[in-house]
Amino acid sequence: AIQMTQSPSSLSASVGDRVTITCRASQGISNDLGWYQQKPGKAPKLLIYAASHLQSGVPSRFSGSGSGTEFTLTISSLQPEDFATYYCLQDSDYPWTFGQGTKVESK
Amino acid sequence: EVQLVESGGALVQPGRSLRLSCAASGFRLEDFAMHWVRQVPGKSLEWVAGITWNSATIYYGDSVQGRFTVSRDNAKNSLFLQLSSLTTEDTAFYFCARRQDVFQGGALDSWGQGALVTVSS
Numbered sequence: 001a002i003q004m005t006q007s008p009s010s011l012s013a014s015v016g017d018r019v020t021i022t023c024r025a026s027q028g029i030s031n032d033l034g035w036y037q038q039k040p041g042k043a044p045k046l047l048i049y050a051a052s053h054l055q056s057g058v059p060s061r062f063s064g065s066g067s068g069t070e071f072t073l074t075i076s077s078l079q080p081e082d083f084a085t086y087y088c089l090q091d092s093d094y095p096w097t098f099g100q101g102t103k104v105e106s107k
Numbered sequence: 108e109v110q111l112v113e114s115g116g117a118l119v120q121p122g123r124s125l126r127l128s129c130a131a132s133g134f135r136l137e138d139f140a141m142h143w144v145r146q147v148p149g150k151s152l153e154w155v156a157g158i159t160w161n162s163a164t165i166y167y168g169d170s171v172q173g174r175f176t177v178s179r180d181n182a183k184n185s186l187f188l189q190l191s192s193l194t195t196e197d198t199a200f201y202f203c204a205r206r207q208d209v210f211q212g213g214a215l216d217s218w219g220q221g222a223l224v225t226v227s228s
Contacts, residue, residue: 001169034214036152043202043220044144044152049212087152091206091213094166096142096154 002026002090006099012107019075021102023088028068032092035064035073038101039084047086048073078104109133109217111203116222121194127222129186129203137161137181140206142215143188145199153199156188157206170196193226200224 003026013019023033031051036044046055048064051071061076075082083106088099115127129141143155156177157166165177176189186203200221207216 032213034212036215038152043218044215045218046214046216049207049214049216053212055214055216089152089154089215091215094157095168096157098152098154101151 001095002029002093002097004088004090004097004099006088006102008102009100010103010105012105013078014107015078015080017078019078019082019104021073021086021088023066023071023073023099025069025071025090029090029092031067032090033064033066033071034089034091035062036087036089037082037084038087044087075104109205111205111217111219113201113203113219113222116201116224118225118227119193120228121226123193124189124191125193125224127188127190127201127203127224129188129219131184131186131205134205136179136184136186139208141177141179141186142204142206143177143186144202144204144215144218145197146202146221147199155201158186190224193224195226198224198226 005024033051035048038044047062052064063074065072085101085103087101110132112130119125140159142157146152158177174192178187202221203219204215205217
């Protein structure tokens with residue numbers, strides 16, 4: 001199975017900060033990667049699909065980049081509602097695999 | 108409005124079985140592949156299984172292969188997950204999710220609220 005290594009596992013940031021989260025795949029997955037946001041007690045929400053495409057309705061401060069084995073989720077200016085846990089998911093090869101998650105907390 | 112609603116979560120003893128359902132509304136279920144994802148409370152997400160629109164191809168995660176069975180009834184707008192030979196490690200919230208068309212990215216674009224399965228004696 002493809003392993004997804006996500007970093008950092010947690011970070012502390014302030015409103016207005018630029019935040020970057022990384023996922024590394026154990027083998028190439030082209031651009032078959034999505035980023036999801038999850039808040040406590042809620043289902044995950046799709047933010048980015050195909051590595052760099054913004055899902056409809058998601059604020060433009062979220063962006064994704066990368067291809068092959070290295071991927072990045074960037075929040076350009078962190079907002080209060082962005083404090084949450086973020087996951088990457090490779091949908092290139094079965095079994096699909098998630099990263100371990102990054103919890104974004106208030107500094 | 109696209110909506111997915113899971114049901115069937117329960118407290119069950121180790122070794123027993125349980126069937127989860129996912130009711131879809133606001134879209135034609137037959138147009139989409141569907142997936143199950145689970146999450147131990149406080150832990151990361153784990154992909155469980157996926158089924159194509161016509162049930163022709165089904166995939167399972169390694170930890171559930173041979174014990175869980177996913178199925179669907181497009182006429183009833185419903186997705187199912189049969190859980191068998193349950194162990195305490197299967198205790199989790201189980202989410203059903205819709206997969207985007209692969210030509211539009213193939214990610215999981217809509218999710219249910221989750222059903223809690225607790226395996227305990």
